Amino acid sequence: MDSDELRNAGLKVTTPRLKILTLLENATERHMTAETIYRLLAEGGEVIGLATVYRALAQFEAAGLITRHHFDSGQTVYELERGPHHDHIVCIRCGRVEEFYDKVIEERQREIAASLGYKLSDHALTLYGECNSPDCLAGKG
Amino acid sequence: MDSDELRNAGLKVTTPRLKILTLLENATERHMTAETIYRLLAEGGEVIGLATVYRALAQFEAAGLITRHHFDSGQTVYELERGPHHDHIVCIRCGRVEEFYDKVIEERQREIAASLGYKLSDHALTLYGECNSPDCLAGKG
DNA sequence: GTTGCAAACGATAACGATTCTCAATATAGA
DNA sequence: TCTATATTGAGAATCGTTATCGTTTGCAAC
DSSP states (O other): OHHHHHHHTTOOOOHHHHHHHHHHHHOSOSOBOHHHHHHHHHHTTOOOOHHHHHHHHHHHHHTTSEEEEEOTTSOEEEEEOOSSOOEEEEETTTOOEEEEOOHHHHHHHHHHHHHTTOEEEEEEEEEEEEOOOHHHHHTTO | OHHHHHHHTTOOOOHHHHHHHHHHHHOSOSOBOHHHHHHHHHHTTOOOOHHHHHHHHHHHHHTTSEEEEEOTTSOEEEEEOOSSOOEEEEETTTOOEEEEOOHHHHHHHHHHHHHTTOEEEEEEEEEEEEOOOHHHHHTTO
8 A cells, every 4th residue: 555655664644645656656657757747646636736746756765665867858757666677768859768677788887886996876877869659750840 | 279179160269168168178177067167267267157158068069079967966067078988987975977988888778779769869877886085985984 | 450240248037947935734643 | 632743835935057138259351
């Protein structure tokens, strides 16, 4: 239950937090901006202050429930932390985000950090390109 | 000469642009924010409008003279584009930035993008960890 | 060397994203 | 149920960045 997730994270169980967490778990799009979350909730009849959305996301991130990504395009997206690690590829035309995992790259990163004398704690790898989805190509003109 | 670099990039040679380019070439720190550049110039007696700094950096980037990076910390830094492509490793304790290049990773990225149907145009790989420089370790307490 | 004009400049207003403030409200434990 | 405390929402404030606009500059033709 979502309320348990909040409790386990040391957060009080409040209506806004539950709504936001539930949205993150049920949305078809795994990567959303704070604005998108705010808008989707509003469209669903759950008007939650934008400030509250930001606060909740910050708390969820601190608690390890979600992860925040800053793409070079400037957009900041949040995604539920579930399943194994992965990196991202972003379409520079339509903004679409996909995930991938590559064992070879993961391994090389560890080796590189070690060879430079770093204790690796995290990494961010994002590829940028143009996707071939019909929707994206259609809007090309 | 810096003025030639500007001319070759198709940019008019102006005092502000020259000052900024020269600073980028001579600064000890290769990775600077727009604010830092503005401040360093001001400290050196060269008061250049912040808007002009941003404009020049955008033009330099468009011309391929410099590269912009958005680190997950949120800061946006610019660095002179010289020498071959490389990625970054940032110390999460002291903020130190180092560069590295790995052929294996570069190659895998191309393969991954292709396999997902993307026309790869760019990528951002940043590792985060704790470095072992004496200065950094010293300030650990 | 002067002139003309487009491009670039600086100051500041505007902007979008995010954070802060504060009075009102809701949560969780006694 | 009551109370102390954390959380909320609305809007003001802030941050980094971009746009506006009147003035100045670079530079090519004269």
